[in-house]
Amino acid sequence: MTIHATECLLRMYDQHHELEDYQSGVPRWCTGCGDNAILAAVQRLCRDEDLRPEKTVFVSGIGCSSRFPHYMKTYGFHGIHGRALPVAEGIKMARPDLHVFVNTGDGDCCSIGAAHWIHAIRYNMNMTVMLHDNQIYGLTKMQASPTSPRGLKSNTTPRGSYLEALQPLSVTLGVQNVSFVAQAVDWIPEVLYDIISAAYHHKGFSFIRIIQRCPEWLPRMYEPWLHDPLKTMLLTHPNGLKISPNLSKIYKTQEQHDPSNLNRAREIASILDPIPVGILYRNPEVPCYEELRNAGQQRSTRYIKAGLEAELDKFTVWPKDADTKVRPSA
Ligand SMILES: Cc1ncc(C[n+]2csc(CCOP(=O)(O)OP(=O)(O)O)c2C)c(N)n1
Ligand code: SF4
Ligand SMILES: [Mg+2]
Numbered sequence: 001m002t003i004h005a006t007e008c009l010l011r012m013y014d015q016h017h018e019l020e021d022y023q024s025g026v027p028r029w030c031t032g033c034g035d036n037a038i039l040a041a042v043q044r045l046c047r048d049e050d051l052r053p054e055k056t057v058f059v060s061g062i063g064c065s066s067r068f069p070h071y072m073k074t075y076g077f078h079g080i081h082g083r084a085l086p087v088a089e090g091i092k093m094a095r096p097d098l099h100v101f102v103n104t105g106d107g108d109c110c111s112i113g114a115a116h117w118i119h120a121i122r123y124n125m126n127m128t129v130m131l132h133d134n135q136i137y138g139l140t141k142m143q144a145s146p147t148s149p150r151g152l153k154s155n156t157t158p159r160g161s162y163l164e165a166l167q168p169l170s171v172t173l174g175v176q177n178v179s180f181v182a183q184a185v186d187w188i189p190e191v192l193y194d195i196i197s198a199a200y201h202h203k204g205f206s207f208i209r210i211i212q213r214c215p216e217w218l219p220r221m222y223e224p225w226l227h228d229p230l231k232t233m234l235l236t237h238p239n240g241l242k243i244s245p246n247l248s249k250i251y252k253t254q255e256q257h258d259p260s261n262l263n264r265a266r267e268i269a270s271i272l273d274p275i276p277v278g279i280l281y282r283n284p285e286v287p288c289y290e291e292l293r294n295a296g297q298q299r300s301t302r303y304i305k306a307g308l309e310a311e312l313d314k315f316t317v318w319p320k321d322a323d324t325k326v327r328p329s330a
Contacts, residue, residue, distance in 0.1 A: 021053060022046045024073040034186030034212030035065050035132060041193045045200060056099045059088040061113060063105035064139045065132035065212070082113030085120040092125045093295045100127040106147040107137045110166055121175040123289040124205045128196070131168055131207065134214035135221070142217040168209045169269035169280060173262070179204035179286040181265065182279045185211045187226060191277055194241055198279055204286055211275065225275060235268065235278025
């Protein structure tokens with residue numbers, strides 16, 4: 001039986017996806033690394049939203065966390081250090097129909113990529129950005145990052161780091177056109193999932209700082225918070241996170257915070273203990289750059305086809321006697 005191309009396409013559209021349709025390879029992160037929890041939440045989200053893998057792309061820079069795209073059975077771009085955001089912006093500009101996710105580390109985003117981070121907030125392109133903040137350079141074996149706490153001993157700061165940590169939430173909330181800022185921790189999977197889901201559903205640049213444990217280099221960093229639930233402050237609101245009764249019984253430190261209140265969001269961003277967890281700010285009215293610029297509109301199908309053919313022709317091995325400069329007509 002012959003299946004025609006259109007039928008094939010229709011079958012693809014109808015296909016329902018399971019968890020394993022998004023899982024690729026065995027993660028090489030250390031046991032107990034918070035990146036594993038983030039990966040599990042994201043794969044669940046893709047399954048629940050039934051995202052088409054061929055319409056989904058994960059972009060990263062360099063670092064342990066930036067290995068993320070390898071473990072997603074979607075499109076992916078493991079880029080260069082600090083450049084995940086401009087790559088993602090380019091993808092969104094050319095293909096606004098794709099679901100674009102970015103996974104970046106605290107070194108990747110807040111150090112070498114800091115300039116791109118600031119401008120990406122201002123451009124407010126529709127993508128979900130996860131900052132895996134383990135407060136250390138993990139992959140290169142324990143150098144201080146901009147988010148390392150003052151006094152942290154590392155390979156580059158053997159006497160303890162001299163500076164106060166940069167606060168990613170405060171920085172993001174200070175930039176023109178900020179539209180979505182949230183904070184999550186890797187050790188409360190239910191809330192981690194809900195926050196990534198809210199970020200995915202927001203139209204604009206959704207920035208989630210995820211406090212991610214690195215048991216290899218900073219094994220005891222979050223012990224006090226793990227052992228005392230009162231040291232975590234859940235931000236709840238009918239327009240923000242809704243917490244299940246079971247979770248409410250454990251995490252009793254809570255604040256009703258309206259995510260449209262930017263001034264309060266900025267105050268909350270500066271609270272380090274208890275750790276605020278939830279949606280700090282959301283403004284769906286901020287325009288997205290790709291819409292202002294009518295991204296993807298200028299390219300006709302003919303233009304795209306010609307470009308693709310030119311690329312494929314580079315790899316064509318023509319018969320010896322053929323004129324290599326002239327492509328045979330179909
Ligand atoms: C241009 C450039 N400079 C430096 C490096 C070395 N390098 C690789 S990963 C990394 C830091 C990664 O830290 P982070 O972004 O926090 O990711 P993590 O490994 O902690 O997930 C550095 C400095 C590099 N690969 N490229
Ligand atoms: S070094 Fe740290 S961040 Fe990297 S995989 Fe191991 S636990 Fe995770
Ligand atoms: Mg890091």
